[in-house]
Amino acid sequence: MAATKKLSKKQLLTLYRNLVRTRKYDELNVRLMAEGKLLTFYHSAQGHEAIGVGGCSFLREDDYLYPHLRGHGLPYLISKGADPKAVVAEHMGKETGCGRGITGIHGADEELGILGGGGTIGSAFVLSVGFALAAKKRGQGQVAVCFVGDGSVQRGQAHEGMNMAGAWKLPVVWVIENNLMAWHTPVEDVCPLEDLADMAKAYNMPGVVVDGQDVVAVHEAIQPAVERARAGKGPSLIECKTYRFRPHSEGRPDVLHNEPRSEKEIKKWKKRDPVKLFREKLLKQGVLTEKTAEEIDQEYDAEIEEAERFAVESAYPDPAILPKIVYAP
Numbered sequence: 212m213a214a215t216k217k218l219s220k221k222q223l224l225t226l227y228r229n230l231v232r233t234r235k236y237d238e239l240n241v242r243l244m245a246e247g248k249l250l251t252f253y254h255s256a257q258g259h260e261a262i263g264v265g266g267c268s269f270l271r272e273d274d275y276l277y278p279h280l281r282g283h284g285l286p287y288l289i290s291k292g293a294d295p296k297a298v299v300a301e302h303m304g305k306e307t308g309c310g311r312g313i314t315g316i317h318g319a320d321e322e323l324g325i326l327g328g329g330g331t332i333g334s335a336f337v338l339s340v341g342f343a344l345a346a347k348k349r350g351q352g353q354v355a356v357c358f359v360g361d362g363s364v365q366r367g368q369a370h371e372g373m374n375m376a377g378a379w380k381l382p383v384v385w386v387i388e389n390n391l392m393a394w395h396t397p398v399e400d401v402c403p404l405e406d407l408a409d410m411a412k413a414y415n416m417p418g419v420v421v422d423g424q425d426v427v428a429v430h431e432a433i434q435p436a437v438e439r440a441r442a443g444k445g446p447s448l449i450e451c452k453t454y455r456f457r458p459h460s461e462g463r464p465d466v467l468h469n470e471p472r473s474e475k476e477i478k479k480w481k482k483r484d485p486v487k488l489f490r491e492k493l494l495k496q497g498v499l500t501e502k503t504a505e506e507i508d509q510e511y512d513a514e515i516e517e518a519e520r521f522a523v524e525s526a527y528p529d530p531a532i533l534p535k536i537v538y539a540p
């Protein structure tokens with residue numbers, strides 16, 4: 212695939228801001244969950260943030276986006292320009308939420324091409340084929356970018372989706388966030404491949420493996436695939452190697468095969484924290500100064516305090532809206 216243009220200083224700072232903002236909202240949701248203030252559960256994105264941020268920060272507004280469940284969409288939605296305070300309000304079941312308080316974790320923002328998500332893993336593949344088919348028929352160069360976990364590609368729908376998109380050269384980019392496990396199951400127990408991107412060969416599309424902790428590397432892997440899809444050349448499969456820093460979901464046992472996860476492994480991956488890595492890199496390059504980094508932290512701390520207040524003070528939706536928005540008249 213063609214190389215991406217070098218990112219400008221402004222674009223690098225956009226990536227950094229999106230990473231910091233995502234991490235801080237994720238920490239807020241982790242705390243709110245522990246305090247019993249969220250109506251649902253919460254799957255933290257900590258460790259994964261560079262993938263959504265690297266992949267979504269420079270998409271077109273009218274591109275379709277299907278977020279992965281990590282952070283319940285925060286890295287992706289924030290980077291595509293959605294309002295994160297509406298995500299917080301949604302998790303509290305408030306009418307100001309991005310799904311009017313009734314979708315729980317499946318928030319949407321139609322104007323940004325984010326149409327909500329399916330509850331079953333694997334369904335993302337076939338739903339995003341539908342988005343891409345609509346985009347192709349419309350003929351305005353829109354692309355569907357869809358983020359999934361390694362668990363999804365073990366399901367039949369993944370293969371139906373890739374097969375159809377390959378055959379019809381649909382404008383879709385699938386990004387696998389391979390964190391080496393699906394809930395309590397190591398990927399190696401259920402998949403014969405070392406690199407999941409190798410599945411691409413079977414569907415006649417490019418398959419790329421990239422370091423999911425490096426936001427620029429992720430961007431440089433996804434963006435050419437997006438441009439390729441935009442140019443009518445069909446789908447791609449990008450695999451980002453990553454790791455989740457927290458349990459599968461908050462408050463649940465952090466185990467694999469019913470044994471506690473290896474502390475040593477978690478520690479090793481935390482040395483490659485995507486937010487810290489990028490901060491250090493930008494400081495070294497002189498793109499960021501300690502003072503600017505501090506100001507960015509303060510800016511988002513204040514924004515998040517306000518988002519929490521907004522969500523707490525918002526009203527619950529009137530149950531009478533349910534039939535009006537769930538079924539089309």
Ligand SMILES: Cc1ncc(C[n+]2csc(CCOP(=O)(O)OP(=O)(O)O)c2C)c(N)n1
Nearest residue numbers: 281330331332360361362363390392393394
């Ligand atoms: C068909 C189906 N089976 C089981 C579940 C329950 N479930 C929710 S998330 C999850 C694990 C997902 O793993 P992966 O796709 O690797 O993403 P990760 O959580 O590791 O980021 C499972 C099994 C589900 N949602 N759908």
